[in-house]
Amino acid sequence: MKRWLSSIIDIRKGEVLVTTLMVLNIYLILVTYYLLKPARDSLFISVSGAKNLPLVFILIALVVVPVTTVYSRISRSFRLNQLINYTTIFIIINLFLLRWMISLPGQVWVVYAFYTWVSIYGALTTAQFWLLANAVYDASQAKRIFVLFGLAAIIGATTGGEITNLLIKEFGVSTENLLYFCVVFMAVCVFLVTWIWSLTQKDIDEGPVARGSRKKAEPEASMGEVFRDVKSSRYLMMIIGIIIMTMVTATFVDYLLKAVAEVAFTPAGALKPDKEELSAFFGKYYGRVSLLSFLVQFFLSYRILKVFGVSGAIMFLPVSQLLAAVGMAVAPGLASGVILRGSGDVFKYSIDKTGRELLFLPVPLDVKKRVKVFIDVLIDRWFRGLAGGILYIFTAVIILTVSQISMMVIGIVLLWMVLVLFIRKQYINAFRQALDKGEIDPAQLTFKITDASTVDNLIKALDSDNARQVNYALGMLAEVQNEKLIAVVQPLLKHADREVRSRALRVLGNQGERGLGEEIRLLLSDEDAEVRIEAMHYIYLSNPDKGGELLRQYLKGDDFYLQSAALGCIARYASRDEKSLITGEVIERFLNRQDEHAVPSRKLLAAALGTL
Structure with a gap:
């Protein structure tokens, strides 16, 4: 349970306030949507009848394309925070207008408009949220934090549905008046986006929608190419x-x-x-x-x-x-x-x-x-x-x-x-x-590979004589936990390719099996720095109660390989408290080396200090 919770709530220093505001934002967006959906359904059925639902399904398909096109063109004229807030204010005005039009007698067309509007609202507001999220967080942060937004969205959907039932059943609120609650929640979202932007604008300086990616915009493929x-x-x-x-x-x-x-x-x-x-x-x-x-x-x-x-x-x-x-x-x-x-x-x-x-x-x-x-x-x-x-x-x-x-x-x-x-x-x-062909980019994965057939295919790839393919498979297996992996990955610790050895250590470190201590210790003397760091990390994981003390001892020792492995492990994997092991004395020792390890020592120290 602790591991599961830590995979969801992995918020680091400097991220707490912005992430809290982002969680509240997506939560309120979904609460609003799930207040609107029941209202949309009941108003349409009670006024026009379920028999006419196919017509509104067709209407939504016809309306979404021009709406998306217009929104896309408008979005180029505003910064992202302006685009989101102006759109939200437009939604608030729409809610007041819709509430007034619903009260007009004999206007059946209004329920068609409302049904279509709610469908567009759901797609538009969530898309805007993810635009903002991709602007606020980089790729490494996204992998840790976005799952929390997914959880907040689900809780928001559940809350919205239950609030609808509660307001109508217990407080006698009419279906039409649910729209007023939506107005309040949307107004709060404007405030939240403004606050989020004020906290992060120094990091978002490339203009609105373009900031979603730092890569140069790719030319759009024609439909002919897609076909x-x-x-x-x-x-x-x-x-x-x-x-x-x-x-x-x-x-x-x-x-x-x-x-x-x-x-x-x-x-x-x-x-x-x-x-x-x-x-x-x-x-x-x-x-x-x-x-x-x-x-x-x-x-x-x-x-x-x-x-x-x-x-x-x-x-x-x-x-x-x-x-x-x-x-x-x-x-x-x-x-x-x-x-x-x-x-x-x-x-x-x-x-x-x-x-x-x-x-x-x-x-x-x-x-x-x-x-x-x-x-x-x-x-x-x-x-x-x-x-x-x-x-x-x-x-x-x-x-x-x-x-x-x-x-x-x-x-x-x-x-x-x-x-x-x-x-x-x-x-x-x-x-x-x-x-x-190496066509799958492990960095692009937004989920963990767990299914049996995919894992089995990756395991088969580990038997390849091609080091590039073995490395590729190990990269895909980096976050996979499977009991089959220990036996098939362990022999790769002696592989001739240093990257294979390093990635094999990373995979084994993620399995929870700590019975390879002696074999791993031999790799602390490996010629490659990455292999030594990963070996040190495995040993660190194998000693959860005294891992910090082991790192301290290695840092104080005279063996450069052990010192550098400990420093690299602290910089890459240690907790905030354990990074305090990089003391002034340690820094001086690395700076003052005059032997053949002087240059790599200073490079490693610079990289480590950059993580503090």
């Missing part, structure tokens, strides 16, 4: 096919839940559902599903990936949808609808999300960037709109029942499962090819 990338790769075509099936299924399932909720919350003899009951229901639903998704992601995803691999992980979502769709077809109702969409939402944002990230692992980075744009711009929007169009035909033209639409979902999911079965072999082949 060629996809067409030339059977593997990419399968990934996109799975994403399309996921989107179409999610759209159908969204409609089914709202259709049965409309019936369930329509009082006997009434023509329309109870708006407040619907809002309270959707608030509770979104809150509980967010909480379950968090629990699955943090406590089950790792184990599932480790046991079942990538293909097993991405099979969880379609299997859950298949079983739940059968239940909906046989016994349509609110309980079946909650299980159907709830299982989809829980797995989609936990196990399936991680599995899909792993599917893209063997794809070259430049191709991955182009295909992601293709998915975000075309696949996501067009196929959600297409699903809405198909749903409209089913509900307004053919007039299918909930059970019959559930049967359609079963057919889509079966096709989805076939694609998952076929992609397993394609994934293994693509991963092997990527390893051979």
Whole structure:
């Protein structure tokens, strides 16, 4: 538990205040979104009816592209803090206008506008937050801190849903008046962004949106190039096919839940559902599903990936949808609808999300960037709109029942499962090819590799006669914990390539097995400084109670190799308190060397002092 908590809360000196403000910011953004979502759903269903949901699905697909284009052009004219705050103020003004328009009698079009607006709000505000986060933190900080923002977002979603239910049920707040609470939260976000910017602006001096990356902007790929990338790769075509099936299924399932909720919350003899009951229901639903998704992601995803691999992980979502769709077809109702969409939402944002990230692992980075744009711009929007169009035909033209639409979902999911079965072999082949070509950049990984098939392929690569490929595999395994690694990595400690020895030590140090002490001590005399530092770090980890004292003894000794290894280990890995071991006396000893180690001694000291 302590290790798990430290992986989430790893905030260092100078980061506490800014990170706290960023956590509050994403928390309030999600609280607001999950106040708006139940209001959006209940207002639309109570005014226009669930039968018209397909039309608003189509409308969202049509509106998002021009809105995104306009926003992109406007963003070039402002610094990032100005862009975010002006957008937030515009949102606040919109909320007041929407609250007024909702109160106007007979204006059905308003609920269409509100539904579409909320969908855009959710995408826009979260995208702006991550723009700010990437501007405030560098890559090394991001790996430590961004997981905390993900946790804050989940808690915010859960809080927003539960607050909606509480305000309506216990305090009698009307659905329309939830928008006033959103205004307050958004106003606080303006204050938070202003404060964050004032604390970090000295580090953000390149202009707004461009600051997200320090690299020179790459020319945008044409859609023709992207189509060629996809067409030339059977593997990419399968990934996109799975994403399309996921989107179409999610759209159908969204409609089914709202259709049965409309019936369930329509009082006997009434023509329309109870708006407040619907809002309270959707608030509770979104809150509980967010909480379950968090629990699955943090406590089950790792184990599932480790046991079942990538293909097993991405099979969880379609299997859950298949079983739940059968239940909906046989016994349509609110309980079946909650299980159907709830299982989809829980797995989609936990196990399936991680599995899909792993599917893209063997794809070259430049191709991955182009295909992601293709998915975000075309696949996501067009196929959600297409699903809405198909749903409209089913509900307004053919007039299918909930059970019959559930049967359609079963057919889509079966096709989805076939694609998952076929992609397993394609994934293994693509991963092997990527390893051979060195197309996976370990520095680009935003998650830990845990699935069995990927780890097994990396272990096989360790037997290669090519030192470059072995180094590459060790780099990918640097943060992996797997009992198989100790036996296969240990022989690499005697490898002729010094980088292989160094990386092998790093992998072994991460395994928690401390029975290699004698073999590791021999490497303290290795000719390579990096190998000696990693060997010292392994010994330091093997003595958690007296690691600091060992480092002190090595620093005071006469052996330059041991001294330099201890200094390098302290600079790179030691805690803030243990860095105090680099005393004035130690500094003088390194500065005053006049032997053959004088130059490397001073270089190492300069690097160590730079970390203090």
